[in-house]
Amino acid sequence: VSGERGADERTRATLDALDHAFALLRQIALEGAESSGARDAAAALADALADAQPPFALQLLPEAVMRDRAPLPLSLEAFRRAHHIVSAFERLGAQELVVSYAPAVNDLCDLGHALVGAANKGRSARLPQIDGLTLRALTRPKANGTPDEEAALDRVVGERVGAVLADADALAASASATTWPWPRARALVADLERCMLESISVTGRALELAPGAWSPARRASVAAFHVGAVLARLQVSPLTQRAGMHATFALALHGLGARGGVALGEAVRAAWPALLDDAAPEALDPHRLRVCALVRVAACAAPMNGGLIVPLLHAAYELERQRCPADVALRLSRLDLQAWLAGALGREVDAGFGRALLGVLGLLPIGSHVLSDRRLGVVVGTSDSGDAERPRVLVGGRIATPEQPVALSSPLATPR
Amino acid sequence: VHRSDAPGPSPIKQRRPRKVAGIGAAAEQAKRFLDLGDALDALVRAIAAADALAAGLSRRVHGLWQGDAAAVVEWQATELRSEARLVLAADVQRGRFILPAYAAGLRLVSLREQSVPEDVLRLCRQLGELERGALSVTAFADWLWRGGACGFDVAQVASVGELGRALPAEERPAAELWSERSEQAVALWNDLAWAAAQALDPIALAQRFAPPLEQLVLRVRAGDLALGMPEAQALRARADNPAAWARAELTLLGKRPELNAALPRAHVTFPLQSSIESAGRFELGLLETIEQLSGGAGDSDVIDLGLLGAAFGRALLARGFDPDELRAFVDRAPAALCEGFLPVLLEPQRGATHGRDALSVLLWHWGAERFFARVSPKQFGAELAVALFAAALAVGCDAAQLGRALEQLPIDAALRAAAAHPQLLRKAGAVIERRIHANPPHSGPLLAELAASNVGAARLVGGVVLARQASGFGPEALKAALRAVARAGCGAEFVLPLWEARTNAAHVRLAALYALESDKPLLAPILGRRVANMLEPAEIRAALDELRARVA
Numbered sequence: 001v002s003g004e005r006g007a008d009e010r011t012r013a014t015l016d017a018l019d020h021a022f023a024l025l026r027q028i029a030l031e032g033a034e035s036s037g038a039r040d041a042a043a044a045l046a047d048a049l050a051d052a053q054p055p056f057a058l059q060l061l062p063e064a065v066m067r068d069r070a071p072l073p074l075s076l077e078a079f080r081r082a083h084h085i086v087s088a089f090e091r092l093g094a095q096e097l098v099v100s101y102a103p104a105v106n107d108l109c110d111l112g113h114a115l116v117g118a119a120n121k122g123r124s125a126r127l128p129q130i131d132g133l134t135l136r137a138l139t140r141p142k143a144n145g146t147p148d149e150e151a152a153l154d155r156v157v158g159e160r161v162g163a164v165l166a167d168a169d170a171l172a173a174s175a176s177a178t179t180w181p182w183p184r185a186r187a188l189v190a191d192l193e194r195c196m197l198e199s200i201s202v203t204g205r206a207l208e209l210a211p212g213a214w215s216p217a218r219r220a221s222v223a224a225f226h227v228g229a230v231l232a233r234l235q236v237s238p239l240t241q242r243a244g245m246h247a248t249f250a251l252a253l254h255g256l257g258a259r260g261g262v263a264l265g266e267a268v269r270a271a272w273p274a275l276l277d278d279a280a281p282e283a284l285d286p287h288r289l290r291v292c293a294l295v296r297v298a299a300c301a302a303p304m305n306g307g308l309i310v311p312l313l314h315a316a317y318e319l320e321r322q323r324c325p326a327d328v329a330l331r332l333s334r335l336d337l338q339a340w341l342a343g344a345l346g347r348e349v350d351a352g353f354g355r356a357l358l359g360v361l362g363l364l365p366i367g368s369h370v371l372s373d374r375r376l377g378v379v380v381g382t383s384d385s386g387d388a389e390r391p392r393v394l395v396g397g398r399i400a401t402p403e404q405p406v407a408l409s410s411p412l413a414t415p416r
Numbered sequence: 417v418h419r420s421d422a423p424g425p426s427p428i429k430q431r432r433p434r435k436v437a438g439i440g441a442a443a444e445q446a447k448r449f450l451d452l453g454d455a456l457d458a459l460v461r462a463i464a465a466a467d468a469l470a471a472g473l474s475r476r477v478h479g480l481w482q483g484d485a486a487a488v489v490e491w492q493a494t495e496l497r498s499e500a501r502l503v504l505a506a507d508v509q510r511g512r513f514i515l516p517a518y519a520a521g522l523r524l525v526s527l528r529e530q531s532v533p534e535d536v537l538r539l540c541r542q543l544g545e546l547e548r549g550a551l552s553v554t555a556f557a558d559w560l561w562r563g564g565a566c567g568f569d570v571a572q573v574a575s576v577g578e579l580g581r582a583l584p585a586e587e588r589p590a591a592e593l594w595s596e597r598s599e600q601a602v603a604l605w606n607d608l609a610w611a612a613a614q615a616l617d618p619i620a621l622a623q624r625f626a627p628p629l630e631q632l633v634l635r636v637r638a639g640d641l642a643l644g645m646p647e648a649q650a651l652r653a654r655a656d657n658p659a660a661w662a663r664a665e666l667t668l669l670g671k672r673p674e675l676n677a678a679l680p681r682a683h684v685t686f687p688l689q690s691s692i693e694s695a696g697r698f699e700l701g702l703l704e705t706i707e708q709l710s711g712g713a714g715d716s717d718v719i720d721l722g723l724l725g726a727a728f729g730r731a732l733l734a735r736g737f738d739p740d741e742l743r744a745f746v747d748r749a750p751a752a753l754c755e756g757f758l759p760v761l762l763e764p765q766r767g768a769t770h771g772r773d774a775l776s777v778l779l780w781h782w783g784a785e786r787f788f789a790r791v792s793p794k795q796f797g798a799e800l801a802v803a804l805f806a807a808a809l810a811v812g813c814d815a816a817q818l819g820r821a822l823e824q825l826p827i828d829a830a831l832r833a834a835a836a837h838p839q840l841l842r843k844a845g846a847v848i849e850r851r852i853h854a855n856p857p858h859s860g861p862l863l864a865e866l867a868a869s870n871v872g873a874a875r876l877v878g879g880v881v882l883a884r885q886a887s888g889f890g891p892e893a894l895k896a897a898l899r900a901v902a903r904a905g906c907g908a909e910f911v912l913p914l915w916e917a918r919t920n921a922a923h924v925r926l927a928a929l930y931a932l933e934s935d936k937p938l939l940a941p942i943l944g945r946r947v948a949n950m951l952e953p954a955e956i957r958a959a960l961d962e963l964r965a966r967v968a
Contacts, residue, residue: 059580059583061579063493063518063519063576063579064519064576064579066576066579066580069579069580069581069583070577070580071519071576071577071579071580074515075515076494076506076507076512076514076515079493079494079515080494083493136587138583139584139587140583141582141583141584147590148590150590151588151589151590151593151594152584154593154597155584155585155588155593156581156582156583156584159581159585160581186558186561186562190558190561194574194578194582197573197574198582209597209600209601209604211600231655234648234651234652234655235652236652236655236656237656238572239563240655240656240661242561244655276672276675284675285559285562285563285564286562286563286564286566286679287561287562287563288562288675289665289668289669289675289679290563290661290665292668292672292675293661293664293665293667293668294664296664296667296668296671297664307660307664308654308655308657308660308661308664309654309655312655328615328616329611329614329615330608330611330612330614330615330616331608331611332625333604333605333608335629336625336628336629338632339625339628339629339631339632340628342628342631342632342635342641343628343631343632345641352647352650352651352654353651355641355642355643355647356643356648356651358641358643359641359642359643363636363641363642364636369601369604369605376601376602376605377598377601378597378598378601388636388642389636389637394594394597394598394601395598396595396598397591397594397595397597397598398594399594408629408632408633409605410625410626410629411605411606411607411608411609411612412608412609412612412621412624412625413621413622413624413625413626413629
């Protein structure tokens with residue numbers, strides 16, 4: 001309790017500091033940095049920063065202001081005041097303010113002067129070096145951005161995918177046969193969806209290349225990702241995308257074994273009682289209804305030709321069933337799975353949704369091993385030219401689109 | 417200053433006309449958006465204050481929003497905008513829910529076509545709780561994610577709580593990261609290859625895994641694995657097929673009633689409607705589903721049975737029906753559903769034949785009294801009236817029932833039905849007579865057709881016109897009607913007196929004169945040259961001369 005109270009006090013003091021910072025900028029704009037009003041405001045700011053118990057870092061973003069990456073609860077008026085400060089820092093190219101200790105009053109006046117100058121004169125204003133404060137630019141992750149932005153995206157998505165896989169394993173370990181943990185599973189699907197909103201390609205790559213064992217929970221997460229990715233690329237409604245991902249995850253978790261797994265119909269029978277348990281009215285919502293309706297439709301005799309998106313669920317499920325074949329103790333690479341899927345079209349999986357799944361990460365899919373200039377690399381995305389045989393490849397620590405078509409390099413067998 | 421501290425009366429009660437600069441359609445639209453914002457804010461506050469006006473306000477918001485069907489409200493941090501125009505700006509008193517909803521990741525909201533005021537009420541209830549702090553930003557984000565905002569399309573991004581996780585934990589050079597990823601990829605290849613070598617010998621591995629890879633390469637080169645645009649569109653339509661989802665969800669709800677609370681009743685209506693309209697035939701089994709789903713709902717959140725009845729009606733018009741099924745349907749259907757069903761059968765659109773047949777079946781099934789009590793003849797078109805009175809006469813409908821129905825019919829439908837069915841005139845001629853008397857301008861143009869249909873009708877028409885001394889009927893309509901009466905052999909009794917009454921208006925006498933042209937024996941004495949004719953008005957004399965010339 002004392003820890004929570006302490007956190008509340010720190011938060012309140014940080015909010016006060018933001019208000020005093022705004023007051024300082026206003027005083028400087030009205031009366032100048034040397035005025036007594038400005039000095040009073042700077043002193044109040046210094047006190048507030050000390051009360052906020054440094055060290056801490058403020059992330060100053062247009063959407064929110066965060067203290068150590070946790071959002072501060074801003075009222076409407078506080079948000080508006082904070083927005084002035086965010087804009088001023090943005091003009092200096094800084095989005096993070098690290099407070100090591102409360103600076104001196106004179107230094108804070110200098111900082112205020114620089115910020116007011118930046119707000120009025122633009123980026124030409126220079127920031128003074130201030131003891132106790134460090135200003136940094138935050139690299140926001142961005143697909144197809146600068147190399148730094150792409151690397152940031154890879155790191156962020158990689159970390160979040162790692163967390164999703166850990167959650168999936170924990171959920172699988174604690175799940176009972178009679179009750180489906182709806183809130184946890186929903187949170188997991190939502191996390192996966194957030195990763196995909198950042199970038200489907202990077203999420204796929206992170207899932208494929210993440211270190212660690214290929215547990216049934218991980219394969220269930222990958223199957224859910226594949227379903228979500230196909231539905232997102234087809235621009236299907238979010239309600240259906242989420243239901244498809246959730247249903248796939250639930251069925252795969254009930255159906256996949258350490259090696260292979262049961263047929264989808266059996267997985268439905270195993271999952272059904274748990275999914276219907278705990279039907280308290282407050283636990284019911286359109287998402288749950290759609291997931292259950294989908295699973296019920298998947299109970300049909302031939303899911304490959306089933307209704308709704310069941311054939312897609314079936315294709316994604318079968319792909320993960322193939323990943324760790326039941327008859328032999330090896331694991332197929334993403335490339336081998338792609339080859340299996342291409343051969344199974346129309347025979348073992350629905351031709352339409354199967355093709356969509358084949359193409360969702362490129363015909364030579366992201367995560368596939370290839371030889372580019374006789375060096376082993378991995379496919380990280382489709383190229384701008386759209387040439388399926390010349391995807392973007394990561395080789396020797398560099399991402400590039402090769403001049404020549406790449407050669408496939410399965411760790412299991414190399415084609416003649 | 418918090419809203420509760422703010423002085424002044426609640427703007428819910430005070431609505432002043434808003435000033436919007438500008439003229440024309442753009443200004444009108446800007447004003448509508450501002451009205452929408454005002455109403456939205458007022459509704460959130462009315463709900464918070466448990467104000468009885470909330471239900472009415474929700475209807476107002478719904479109406480305003482639906483009025484701008486394409487209006488997509490952009491949810492910014494401190495204001496709502498649509499098409500770059502302001503809808504609502506947060507300030508000391510108003511729109512305090514905007515910032516927390518923005519923090520939850522809400523970015524766009526648009527009203528679906530299939531929405532009801534209850535949906536607006538539900539969303540605003542959540543916004544009110546969010547504003548008061550009774551609902552956390554995370555809980556609101558979760559509610560949105562789970563599809564809680566029924567009736568709306570919503571665009572949602574990560575909430576501010578998740579923003580921290582979307583920032584890289586540490587700044588590292590990109591080159592370092594990609595080198596690490598490269599090493600991981602090579603290590604993964606080595607692991608897989610090693611495990612494979614432990615499991616199978618190289619020949620077995622090659623036999624099992626090389627051919628599919630070779631096929632993959634060939635097919636990628638041949639381009640026969642790519643998904644074309646038409647295929648993708650077909651898959652999308654299949655994945656988002658509303659009728660198929662509706663059927664799946666309804667079947668589940670039918671089998672597992674405990675899941676009923678998952679959807680507001682108002683939103684059970686739309687899947688049901690979709691199922692009814694997409695069913696290959698007039699599907700009686702859906703009534704059972706409706707009965708199952710109707711139970712246990714709250715006062716305001718109910719299935720719209722009228723809407724479903726109309727959907728059944730449209731399904732019948734489009735695909736026809738089996739008479740036994742139709743009879744069973746109307747016997748089982750709740751009254752509210754029938755109230756929606758029957759009017760659709762009267763719509764003069766495609767499928768009118770099915771509609772007429774269905775109403776005839778119902779008239780037989782219910783009997784005239786019950787039928788006309790439920791189906792108002794006020795909406796009958798002429799063709800439908802003709803068909804239904806045939807059925808009514810066939811089932812032995814008595815004069816009183818027929819009279820009551822004829823009283824309610826539009827005048828044209830009543831006269832056409834009378835023209836088509838001489839029996840109807842015999843049983844309820846007095847009603848027809850009364851209606852012609854009551855409305856000469858509208859009945860006039862239809863009298864010729866009625867009089868030409870049979871002698872009884874001609875006598876009825878002649879009698880009414882004579883009784884009114886032809887007053888109120890237009891000249892052309894009168895001429896045509898009297899001609900038809902004269903042709904039916906009733907000229908002496910009903911037309912000649914109109915000619916002979918010199919006090920009648922000239923156009924009445926002229927109409928009678930020309931009508932008598934078809935009855936030569938009656939006309940001959942009139943055309944004889946008499947001194948009295950010299951006293952006739954000039955137009956009468958000219959008409960007599962013209963007729964003499966024609967007859968000669």
